[in-house]
Amino acid sequence: MIHYEIHPVNPEAHLFEVKLHLDPIEDSSGQKLYMPNWIPGSYMIRDFAKHIQWIKAKTASAEIPLQRLDKSSWLLPQTDEKVVITYHVYAWDLSVRGAHLDQTHGFFNGTCMFLAVNGREDETCSVDISRPSGEAYVHWRLATGLKPVEGTEEFAFGRYQAADYDELIDCPVEMSDFYLISFEACGVPHYMTLTGQHRVDSERLATDLKNICEHHIQFFGEPAPMDRYIFMTYVLGDGFGGLEHRNSTALHCSRKDLPLEADDKDSVKDDYQTFLDLCSHEYFHTWNVKRIKPAEFLPYDTQNESYTELLWAFEGITSYYDNLALAQTETISPDEYLTRLAKTITSVRRSKGRYIQTVTDSSFDAWTKFYKQDENAPNAVVSYYTKGAEVALCLDLLIRQATQWDKSLKDIMRRLWLEYGSVQKGVENDTIKSLVLEEVPQSAHQDMKSFFDTALYSTDSLPTESLLKQVGLELRILPRVERNDRGSFKKVMPENKSLADLGIEYTKKATGVRVKNVYADGAAGKAGISADDQLIALNGLMISADSFDGQIQQVPVGETVSIMAFRRDELMEFEVVLEPAECDTAYITYAENFDDNKTRFNAWLKIHNPGT
Template sequence: MKLSTLTQFICLILLCMNSTTGKATGSVNISYTITFPEAQAHYADVEMNITGLQQKTLILKMPVWTPGSYLVREYSKNVESFTAEVKGKAVAAEKIRKNAWRINTENVSAVKVRYRVYSFELSVRTSFIDAAHAFLSNAGIFIYPDGMLHHPSTIHIVPYKGWTKVSTSLDKVNGDPFTLYSPDYDILFDSPIEVGNQDVFGFKVGNTEYEVAMCGAGNYDKDKLTRDMPKIIEHEAAIYGENPNKRYVFIVHNTSRGGGGLEHLSSTVLGASRENYATERGYQGFLSLVAHEHFHLWNVKRLRPIVLGPFDYDNENYTTDLWIAEGFTAYYQDIIIRRTNLYPVENYLGVLAADINYVANQPGNKIQTLAEASYDAWIKYYRPNENSPNTNISYYNKGSIMALMFDLEIINDTKGKYSLDDVMHYMYHTYYKTLKRGYTDKEFKQGVEKFAGKNLDEFYRKYVYGLEDIDFDKYLGYAGYHLTDEFAGTNEPSLGIVTQTPNGRIFVSTVMRNSSAWVDGINVGDEIVAVDSAKVTDVNAILNGKKVGDKINISVLRDGLPLTLPVTLLKRTQVKYKIDSVERPSEQQMLVRKKWLSIQ
């Protein structure tokens, strides 16, 4: 649409007007210099230079959370020694809220700010610095000017002694790996930086260059990874019909008991156990993590719930659709490994059975809906306590099962013409590529219905917004499978507790809802010392020789004081499913099975 001459003139005047909150950004230049003079003490020193200012007041902020990890982490708690200066002279920097500082910039065009960030939490979402390396999770490192989220910046890194490499998806300036450029703060906060002496190797898939930065020693096989990781990437890109990145970086932290991952627009950070690559289970687990986080470059980072971008970095960003964003990705992480033949069919069915068992055995599945689990991630999923199994359900596991159900339903009803892949492809191209926005709850449902060829109101009522039991056999039956409960027909008692045994002492860490322990008052924190006056040294032996209905006396120490509790043993209610083939699958069932599991 063309603008009239008068309208153009008015717009020009508005753009040139000064702002009192830091929104006049046209000629502003922002740069950072990061040094590590005390890397051994886990500090990054940050110098921020801002020039071209025109406003009377400058407010600087640090995000309170990082996209992809739905918890307010209060990154500003790690900031210290915050100072500001103008023309070499100190000026007041008033802290006006937990994550914001205000500087008077009337008649001031340039400000230099210095601060330190303590970084000693090694995870995929927090920064970690020691003498060996620095991992910068940028939402917790870089303070930004309020109103200038869309402004570019440059970052110059001065490495600690002996550090020679930088791994990040940010662009280099003039080919200098220690000078980086970010077009805006959404990109900067979504582009973690690894500095040190990481083992770097790579490969190319289609037109996309991939870098793998292995941080820390591990028994990984680079040749094997460069052979298998591209298979995963090719299958994922085929679903969406394109790979939107020209370059992508895997940052992998190898530790004694690593795990987890966090997706980014053009990179990901993975936690891995350094000695697990050599076992089949460990290696397949790592590939599954690779598949999960890489799949996010489409699902979440581009195809996303509408509220997940543009981001509010000061507050929680609520959505009821994390079961799609994370659950569907959890489904694809394993079905993709199966499609590459890196999982045999039986391995994949075992992984799927584990998901089903988790959901079926979690008491919280009867309390919290999938939509509620998504919405309350900020206060529940990332802040679990001893009662969480009784009140919560994971939108990862149950969301993955929803994806499975949609996939099998679509394949069955269309006789193999369509699958969930077609839904994801359609949603990506419709909302991200064409409409250039996220989807609403209603729009995603309509996308599934388009390929399922049916109204899904009842499905959503039961399983997304409701608490009804899932008819697993119905959906698995489309592919000629059914569940077998290995506990069926047994009549064994259970206390319904989870314990921890520090120094050989037995402490209750969880009491499952409606179990024997729940009903008769065993508490989390109780130390079990005896049963029927006999000292207990092995928690697994407590119920030896006992049957359902027996009454036992459990002696505990509660807050250091002795207490004896009479307990009536109830029947174990847990299931242990495995997935078996029906005896004689029909032609239709085999059609669905072959399509679903990529069986030739």
């Protein structure tokens, strides 16, 4: 058995000490060791080996020289004695992808911590994890999806085991004096750890999570594919993010995202909805991407990029179902769900990259474009999360339409689980289309093929408006009502006013505003204003960061304005012809017969809902 030891040797300096114990190296060519360069679920080369401060190998009698092969691998020479490789890992990456250690907590993903033994990745691994030394850490506990070895109590430091290296790096570890919430979902123990200062209505959170988790388990069909599950949550003043794992997830949230006992029990504040969306999203990944995988991910090659055009399905379909589950479990109201759907559609409409990049290209290029976005990303990149979610919505409605509401996208996902995920068979680029064609009548095949060609391999618009009419909904794309408006459910549609707009995104500064993004075909872009320009005056008057939008909208569309700006330390002047605000914001309401169509939509929510 390959055995590791991990000790937080110096929390103040953010250092973990890791030891890897190996039997004698019998191969005359030696033994290659390597550290992953990326972590599954986050598609960017991160070079985790750069955090190793020093590394050495020793037997009982002598130190053995390690040969550096490349940026992330070493060669251990032949030896007739057992070897211990010791190294220190610097852990100051406060993200769900990395490793972080200080006096308040320790967290790590296995990709940051465990050297792999080349050619022996299929062998069983064990790891001893200890708490930091000193009285200050006596109340720390440990949370991980790894299986405790007999003698190690749950949430205790001690020895844990993984069936292979893939499982070892797929079970992150949180150590701290965390707050623990527990509940059961379909008979499976579930936990949420909360690290960081916070207040929370734990009873409400446990109830909502239980409903969501049971919904997803029933969606794919019992039994659940894990025997326990942990939501590892770090609570920050301002934070958001998640990364899925096989029986756990690492989450970041803001304190304002958590429910409080003083909150209105008859409504769900928007921040809490966002957090539940995140939990629902990462939990759905337990099936969709952790077990139902692209063929390119079987097995993972953590040394090199693994390209797939299917992230639209694994992230997009997951994004479609994450907040739909909240509505189907009645955690949020139908109107609240429609607001969240409108925001997803708005996100797609505001992306100029949708005219440039297909959703499959976005998936394939995740390594170099989606995960490395620059100031021009809104003009060049479309999100496979939001565009994928809109594709999933349309596909779900098309399947229902073609089968007289007898089938839905849920049937496709169940087949993916049973025929691919549960037997570890890789999903190919045309697998989902093939399954859909098997489920719908022959008469619908041509329309389905045309939809897949349009949705996945072209930049043409999706038929979202017409499909939503099937369920009694009206979708209109109008100019945003205000700067922070990202779309919503409306009982009464806003007027289609011809408001002036510069075509930029910006951040507030003490004096003026700093341009974050410039839309290439907008008024500011045509005038030559660029990202990072600091706008300070409009028609000779100082720009107020708090009322900049109002200043612009006081000027009629078509009029030319003078904008003074600093580019770096040079003062520049731009003549800008104001253009009408673009129709890029989604508003959803119930169609003409409001009450009847609201009832119709509510019925749609229940059809194919696994809880009914």
